[in-house]
Structures are given as C-alpha cells and as structure tokens.
Amino acid sequence: MNDLLHLLKTNARLTNAQLADMLGKTEQEIADEIHTLETKGVIRGYTAIINEELAKSTEVEALIELRVTPKRDCGFDDIAKTIMMYDEVETVSLMSGMYDLALTVKGESLKEVAMFVSQRLSAMEGVLATATHFVLKRYKEKGILIEEDEKDERSMIFPC
C-alpha cells in the first residue's frame, strides 16, 4: 500500500499540510493525489472509530455467518448484493472456510436484530443456514484500542 493510504488509514483527519511534511511532498501534490484516489474509487470514504459505550449508543451489533447456495453464472455476488441493500447490514464479506458470507448487522435492540435475521435473511432464497453472534464488547478496531490508550512502559533512563 502506498504511504499516503497507510497514513490516512491510521488517521484520516491529518491535514494535507501535515501529510505533505510526513511524506516529503508539497500540499498541492497531496491534494492532487487524494483527489485522484477518491475519483478512482480507491478511497471510498472516511469514518470515525467510536467507543460506543462512551458515546452512550444503545445499538447492538451482531456477526452473522451465512451458508448460501451459489447461483449459476453469478456465484455468490447476486445474493451478496441483495443482502447489502438492507440498511441494517454494515458489512458483507465472502469468506473461505465453513460458511460463505459474513455480515455485521446493527440494530436498536437484540430483538430487532434477531427479527431481521429470522424474517429477512433466513427467508431469503438460497440461504441455507444462519448463525448469529452478538458483540458484547469491542476491544480494538482498525488497529485502535477502544477503551484505553496503550501505556508507555518506557521511562527516561540515563544514559540512553
């Protein structure tokens, strides 16, 4: 991955001026590069990583494993595309291994998510089985610790 993307992935709020310093480029070059990455669709968006508990969010999140029957000609794409149309669905990934699709689904309550799975997903044509796992606590997301900052165990030792 290029250095610019690497930096934006760690902190998307770095200013063009800061990025320019860090990468030894001009602000204009950074602006142009980001523009290109955005128009080409390499960068799809920017988002925040939130400690939901501190944000007093009442949302619940579930990981859902789906086993499905692939369709002739279009494999898993067709059903994945249908599933991702639902607003409740945050992520959809095709997986190797024991099941085919992995979803993360958000809802206002356990019941809401459970109803979504049973009424919408399970009922969908081609869906063979589902397994729902509710997220109880998130420790780390996208490389960032959610609850606390990493402790620096180093101290100023002399000489060094």
Add this chain to the structure above:
Amino acid sequence: MLNYETILSRVVQEMKPSGIRRFFDLAAAMDDVISLGVGEPDFSTPWSIRKEAIDVLERRKIVYTANAGLAQLREEVANYQEKKIHVKYDPEHEIVITVGGSEAIDISIRGLVNPGDEVLIVEPSFVCYAPIVQMAGGVPVPIATKQENHFKLTAQELKEKITEKTKLLVLPFPNNPTGAIMTREDLEQIAEVLRDTQIMILSDEIYSAMTYGKKHCSIAELDGMKERTVVVDGFSKAFAMTGWRLGYLCAPAPVAKQLVKIHQYIIMSSPTVSQYAAITALKECEHDVERMVKEYNIRRRYLVEAFNRIGMTCFSPEGAFYVFPSIQNTGMSSEDFCEKLLAEERVAVVPGNAFGESGEGFVRVSYAYSLRHLMEAVTRITRFLEKHGGKHE
C-alpha cells in the same frame, strides 16, 4: 565511622555525575508529561522473536553459552554484517556477543587503552565513552562537531586533536543525539588521516539499521580500516529489543581474542534466552525492521518540517531516531529551555549539553513515539515558543 571518601575508588568518585539526572527525575515525578525523551523504540519486539524466546524457555535448559556467544548466533551476525557493510568477519575468532552494545563499548575501550592514552571522542554523543575511558586510566579528548557541518566529523577537526598519545577514535554514527550520519565519502576523509597511524577506531554503529534515504556505511568497509576497527552493533535499536540486553562487537582476531577475556571474567556469557531470540531476529525479521524504519522516516520528516517552521532550526538528520533542533533563538540555555518547557507545557526533551559541551544550544528530540504523540508535542512546543519569543517566519 567509615570515611567513604577515602575508601571509594578515586576514579569513580571523580566520574562526573550526570547533570541531567536531576532533570530526568523531575520529568518522571510529573503527571501528563508528553515525553520525547527516551532513547528506545516505541515498537514492541517483533512477535516471532518473542515467540522464539517463549519456546526456548519451554524447551531448553537455560544454561551458560560459550563465552563469545552461541556459535549459530555468531554465524548469523557474520552473515548480517556481510550483507550490511560488506565486511567478512570470522564467526569463530572475530565476533563476541555482549550484554548490549554498552558492554561491547566497555570491553573495547578497556582492552585497548593503557593509562595515559588519549581517546578522541566525537561529540555531541552518547555519554558513556568518557567515563569508561577514565576508568581505564585513559584521557578522553572531545572533538566537537558543528551544526554547519551537519554534525559530521571532518578530517581537519580530527587532525587537530591527534597527538603521539592518541590511541583510539570513538566514531559514533549514525549519531545519538544529532541523527548525523557519515557517508562513504565523509569516512574516506577520516580513513585518509588514520591510514599511516597506529590509531584504532571504535565504530559505534548501534543505530546503523536506521538510516533514511542513504544506506549505512561503516568505516570498516574502507581500505585498510577493518584491521584497526572494532565495530559495535546490537539488537536494541534495530529490532526493538532494548530490554533483552544483547549486542556484539566485530574486531580483528588478535583484538577480539583479548576482549573476550574481559568478557569472560566479568560476564561469563550473555543472556542465553536473548541469544536464541536474536538468531530469529537476524534470520526472520528483516521486514519488521523495514516496517519500523519506514514509520520512523515519516515521523522524522514531520518533525524536521515542524521545527524549522516554528523557528527551532534543524538540519535534516539522516539516521537514528532523533532530531537535534537549535534553541538559540530563544536566548535560553539548553537546560533552561528544557526545564521551562517541562514546567509550562509538560513536554520533556533532553538538553543538548547532556551529550557534551558542543550540544549546548540544542535539544534532543526523540521520535520513537506515535505521530499522534508527536503532533501534540509540537502543538505544545509551538505555544511555548510563542510565549517566549522564538522567531517565526
């Protein structure tokens, strides 16, 4: 009543207590300090190295190794050095595994210096050379390097300090605290001065894995230099293994043969678990080092730009993980600057004079910290300078 002043060794009593101890204690006692003071990586030791150590603890008896270190580790060190500096060392007779680079420096100086010998020490630099020289009865002779030369050692500066008593030149590049490096061309000038002399070189290359844009060059690579050079290197900085206490020296066989005697009497053998882990470091962790160096480079560029912008001028250092900006604009001494910055903005940087008198007027800023941490520190330092009338563009 015992009179300790007459009991304790005179040399030890005369050893200068570190001036910045007090400052370090001050910083340690404060809360919410943003420190840019430490000289060790912020990265964790790569997992494969730690895993190897865990496996070794489970599988093996942790017994002494050969005095000079595990044969396999010495072989890997030889391979690593050959790849890095293109110098072949015989693992059996020319490499000694030590307790950090520190021990390698200690036994090299002790093994080379006779009472009265002069040892040239490039400054600003790591603070341990002079006290060790004094313990060996030698005379430390500092050579001050200058900002206008990007803190490189010049042939002229070297020549001026050579006398018939000169035994050893301590050449610490990439440099702590300045971040300066010596290129092949720079080193060639130095080699030319030393070629027809009996002067030995202690080349402290502990930061050699961390250079930016240019590859590290060792003076041992140059014609006629290997035979007069002890290369000191280690695992602490390159592999983020400071607490493992493991380093090594590479030296011509007749020298290494004597140095290993000191090592065997004072240490016996270096930590066994660390030695096994270090084999993994050398064999498997090249890409981890690359990853860390890439990250340091991003931080380095950020800090250099930021400091120059706020009037703390600094040249662009090409090695280690320090920048060494000037604080002369503020009219404060290095220590004043650091104490005020700590008291008012809770940012800890190290006064440049801690690394020799020629460091006065500068501060050492370590970038072994996350970007977020560095950006917060720059915000605070900017505010501090605005208050104390640092010049702005």
